[in-house]
Amino acid sequence: MGTLLVRGGTVVSASGRTEADVLVDGERIVAVLQPGSTLLGHDLASSVDTVVDATGKYVIPGGIDAHTHMELPFGGTNASDTFETGTTAAAWGGTTSIIDFAVQKTGEAVETGLAAWHEKAGGNCAVDYGFHQIIGGVDEQSLKAMETLVDEGITSYKLFMAYPGVFYSDDAQILKAMQKAADLGLMTMMHAENGPAIDVLAEQLYNQGKTTPYFHGIARAWQLEEEATHRAIMLADLTGAPLYVVHVSAKQAVEQLAAARDRGKNVFGETCPQYLYLSLEEQLGATGDPTWGDFEGAKWVCSTPLRSRAEGHQDAMWQGLRTNDLQMVSTDHCPFCMKDQKELGRGDFRAIPNGIGSIEHRMDLLYQGVVTGEITLERWVELTSTTPARMFGLYGTKGVIAPGADADIVVYDPAGHTSIGLEKTHHMNMDHSAWEGFEIDGHVDVVISRGDVLVSDGAFHGRAGHGRFLKRGLTQYLT
Numbered sequence: 471m472g473t474l475l476v477r478g479g480t481v482v483s484a485s486g487r488t489e490a491d492v493l494v495d496g497e498r499i500v501a502v503l504q505p506g507s508t509l510l511g512h513d514l515a516s517s518v519d520t521v522v523d524a525t526g527k528y529v530i531p532g533g534i535d536a537h538t539h540m541e542l543p544f545g546g547t548n549a550s551d552t553f554e555t556g557t558t559a560a561a562w563g564g565t566t567s568i569i570d571f572a573v574q575k576t577g578e579a580v581e582t583g584l585a586a587w588h589e590k591a592g593g594n595c596a597v598d599y600g601f602h603q604i605i606g607g608v609d610e611q612s613l614k615a616m617e618t619l620v621d622e623g624i625t626s627y628k629l630f631m632a633y634p635g636v637f638y639s640d641d642a643q644i645l646k647a648m649q650k651a652a653d654l655g656l657m658t659m660m661h662a663e664n665g666p667a668i669d670v671l672a673e674q675l676y677n678q679g680k681t682t683p684y685f686h687g688i689a690r691a692w693q694l695e696e697e698a699t700h701r702a703i704m705l706a707d708l709t710g711a712p713l714y715v716v717h718v719s720a721k722q723a724v725e726q727l728a729a730a731r732d733r734g735k736n737v738f739g740e741t742c743p744q745y746l747y748l749s750l751e752e753q754l755g756a757t758g759d760p761t762w763g764d765f766e767g768a769k770w771v772c773s774t775p776l777r778s779r780a781e782g783h784q785d786a787m788w789q790g791l792r793t794n795d796l797q798m799v800s801t802d803h804c805p806f807c808m809k810d811q812k813e814l815g816r817g818d819f820r821a822i823p824n825g826i827g828s829i830e831h832r833m834d835l836l837y838q839g840v841v842t843g844e845i846t847l848e849r850w851v852e853l854t855s856t857t858p859a860r861m862f863g864l865y866g867t868k869g870v871i872a873p874g875a876d877a878d879i880v881v882y883d884p885a886g887h888t889s890i891g892l893e894k895t896h897h898m899n900m901d902h903s904a905w906e907g908f909e910i911d912g913h914v915d916v917v918i919s920r921g922d923v924l925v926s927d928g929a930f931h932g933r934a935g936h937g938r939f940l941k942r943g944l945t946q947y948l949t
């Protein structure tokens with residue numbers, strides 16, 4: 471560890487860019503200096519323990535992926551990345567903090583679910599990690615348990631309007647939980663899709679012999695995302711609870727968020743790389759892989775689903791990111807292999823485990839949006855690090871390059887190149903890549919987490935157990 475100087479780069483923040491050297495002492499950033507500064511008569515480069523040359527490159531705060539599901543039990547199997555493999559892949563891709571979802575299953579105590587998550591993650595993470603709490607069964611006991619979450623450093627919890635019989639909460643349960651959250655200052659995160667209606671459509675499609683992955687996208691119609699988003703907004707409005715809608719994919723859902731924000735409400739939205747780049751037609755309907763034929767689309771079965779490009783949802787997500795009607799991009803990283811996992815739903819799309827693996831590629835995929843002119847360089851940093859830190863109570867320690875902040879630093883090379891694919895850049899524990907063939911006009915060169923160099927010169931120097939649990943404060947993003 472010791473002292474480290476990131477020299478000669480362009481430091482990019484959410485609000486601008488500047489040529490500067492970054493001095494690290496131990497785990498913290500201690501100074502952001504004029505290039506070549508000889509502070510107090512010292513030539514820093516010759517007196518520090520480690521010099522990282524960032525000439526011609528961007529120096530940005532480490533990525534924060536605020537939506538991951540390591541080892542999530544789903545549909546009779548578990549998400550294929552462990553905390554070790556998933557956070558190692560995160561580090562490779564320039565993400566130095568994750569916020570995963572601890573799960574309270576229906577019928578289980580919240581404390582039991584949370585303890586199980588600490589057990590899985592503790593000592594196994596390569597980067598820092600925090601938790602949101604999934605409340606899978608809202609009742610008197612779990613409402614009471616919500617009161618202890620803030621002291622645990624867990625300041626956000628998630629409800630589901632989808633998945634009846636699994637995580638589903640009805641409107642009465644949502645209202646009660648939001649009332650509690652408003653009292654406690656907790657951020658309510660919502661999976662906003664009308665699950666009971668989706669289940670009817672899915673069963674009807676199945677009974678008509680429409681069983682391929684494509685129909686996963688048809689059953690989960692945008693009307694049911696718009697409707698649930700609106701309902702969540704109005705319930706939150708009634709209770710005064712701030713609301714964060716996860717994995718927004720329908721342009722009509724963005725319109726609902728925008729309308730609420732125009733009324734001054736504390737309503738926020740996240741989208742994911744898959745909703746920016748992938749579509750119902752090209753991916754869910756894919757049949758080109760000879761191994762899988764018309765089941766190939768299972769690689770991209772996730773919820774909310776990939777939506778029709780003809781309907782313009784992808785363009786609307788980029789637009790929402792520009793206008794700040796969407797504030798963040800997380801991955802909803804929830805990887806499953808095709809073999810033995812996605813395969814469970816061959817012949818019945820309803821049984822395909824829902825999820826895509828992207829944790830390694832989020833920084834690159836969003837940077838490509840800078841290259842193509844969808845977002846600015848500063849907005850890239852804001853969407854992937856600064857706002858996630860503010861939204862979930864980490865800002866100051868994370869999300870910024872400034873004295874006193876954790877030395878979570880990524881050196882990103884705009885002249886580099888990254889080819890994504892299973893035999894190329896891929897460290898996630900999956901037998902396929904949802905991003906096979908994507909080419910990025912940039913490259914994650916050096917990744918530093920709390921002063922330790924985790925990635926440099928194309929090699930991984932990190933270890934499981936480096937990552938620490940992040941006790942988070944209340945949201946710092948309210949209007």
Ligand SMILES: [Zn+2]
Nearest residue numbers: 661716717773
């Ligand atoms: Zn969800």
Ligand SMILES: [Zn+2]
Nearest residue numbers: 537539802804
């Ligand atoms: Zn999720």
